[in-house]
Amino acid sequence: MSVSFLISQAKSVQKVIDENSAEIEVLDQKIGDGDHIFNIQRGLKLVVELEDAIKDLPLAKALNMIAMKVLSGIGGSSGALFGTFFMTMAKSSDLDKDVDFNKACEMIISGIKSMKERGKADVGEKTMMDVLLPVSEKLNELKNESEFKPGLNEVIKIAEERMLSTKDMLATKGRASFLGERAKGHIDPGARSSQLIIDTICKSVINN
Amino acid sequence: MKKFINNNDDFLKESLTGFGKAHSDIINVNLDPSFVSRKNKTKDGKVSLISGGGSGHEPMHGGFVGHGMLDAACPGFVFSAPTPDQMQAAAEHVDSGAGVLFIVKNYSGDIMNFEMGAEMYSGKNDSIITNDDVAVEDSTFTTGRRGVAATVLVEKIVGSLAEHSGSLDECKKLGEKVNKKAGTMGVAFTSCTVPAAGKPTFNIGNDEMEFGVGIHGEPGRKREKIQPSKTIVGNILEAILDNLKPEKNEKNLLFVNGMGGTPLTELYLVYEDACQILQSKGVEVTKSLVGNYCTSLEMQGASITLLKCDDEILKHWDAPVHTAAMRWGM
Secondary structure (H helix, E strand, O other), rough: HHHHHHHHHHHHHHHHHOOOHHOOOOOOOHHHOOOHHHHHHHHHHHHHHOOOHHHOOHHHHHHHHHHHHHHHHOOOHHHHHHHHHHHHHHHHOOOOOOOOOHHHHHHHHHHHHHHHHHHHHOOOOOOOOHHHHHHHHHHHHHOOOOHOOOOOOHHHHHHHHHHHHHHHHHHOHHHHHHHHHHHHHOHHHHHHHHHHEEEEEEOOOOOO | OOOOOOOOHHHHHHHHHHHHOOOOOOEEEOOOOOEEEOOOOOOOOOEEEEEEEEEHHHHHHHHHEEEEEEEEEEEEOOOOOOHHHHHHHHHHHOOOOEEEEEEOOOHHHHHHHHHHHHHHOOEEEEEEEEEEEEEEEOOOOOOOOOOHHHHHHHHHHHHHHHHOOOOOOOOHHHHHHHHHHHHEEEEEEEOOOOOOOOOEOOOOOEEEEEEEOOOOOOOOOEEEEOHHHHHHHHHHHHHHHHHHOOOOEEEEEEEEEEEEOOOHHHHHHHHHHHHHHHHOOOOEEEEEEEOOOOOOOOOOOOOOOOOOOHHHHHHHHHHHEOOOOOOOOO
């Protein structure tokens, strides 16, 4: 993981999220209030715009700037959760040394763990954690393998299955929880956007 | 979408700037990070009250900054929680050393961002969470009830206590008491349109209403055909009374709140219907508030809040207040 990797991933994710924005907006309007997609899009735009400011910085500093930008520029649950994610990644030790696959997995795992603590949500509550926590567990299994590409294909599959599984769940966290039974039958918008992000990044790592 | 708007990115900034100019005798607007604060510095020893939340509920919360109510308000984007740096900057700006009480409506995003703001602020602080919406079942398995219109009452009543030298603990305790003694339920006839979305948040037929709607256009208990005002008001009050169970002889404040698109004539009609129904049930109404205080952009509809009052609450309700949106006694 490097600063240029982060920038190029942010650009790819931005493209994919923009392509799927109408779908995510509709999902959020069904069970939320419709702000999720705008928050994610605003956050990605802010991060992509950081390119000139961070491209020559050490990784820890760049992650920290991304964290503060996400935290102060997005708002809503997404801002707090993704801000927490990047802030935790920035606090990882030994970022001045080479960040290999194993180290990158550890950073992502601890980032997701801190998101879970911030949002106090667990698997089965119809939130983005339904996608992120199983992905984090899989990365934990994969991180020491020398040949990780097949594993990343599994990560893609897990993210998709778990995203789809939110459809029949009752929500117990977030704004959809106010709906009770009426939240059933709709995929959680946060689970969908998280799955798209994971899908995009895994495919890019596999193809490089 | 038909709105007074120049471009989406500047929508909030332009509105806040105008708000600051229109009420420059009471408040200052700070941009980047955005917060509204009183024109005068918080006096030494006075606890500072800070609230905030997504924009689109005006006059909540910026309109409640001023003597007898809030010290600062942090506006997020439309319907999105504000960010932790706003809360931190507002707290640093207003705290006179007596501490800061954050008043937060019960939504995941607001709670997370206020929690982070409180962690980032080095001064003494505490928080209360409002959750007065009886449309949502309260249960340990959910995020719980939504914080809606009673937040206005909490801010007014705790604001008075803070003005009268209440400590941080006392302010928190009173705020929690008011929240617990209040129940709210709303109904919407039309949707609202978030500027960034450009189209209505939900579709609703000409002859339909959303019963138990949230203040962001979130669906409520059920979708129904519209009915005469008395029937709607009766159903809302039934849900509230079920929940609050006021005692005979207890004094109550009746608050009819417009969602933004319903004229005052209708809100007063709702108030009259509510008074009659409450009287027939032996529920005494001694205080009133009618108007657009906790809105959902241009949504047509109204919410009704009932607050069971004791002497302490009544005293602080009547105390002078001087803000952009609420003014009496001075």
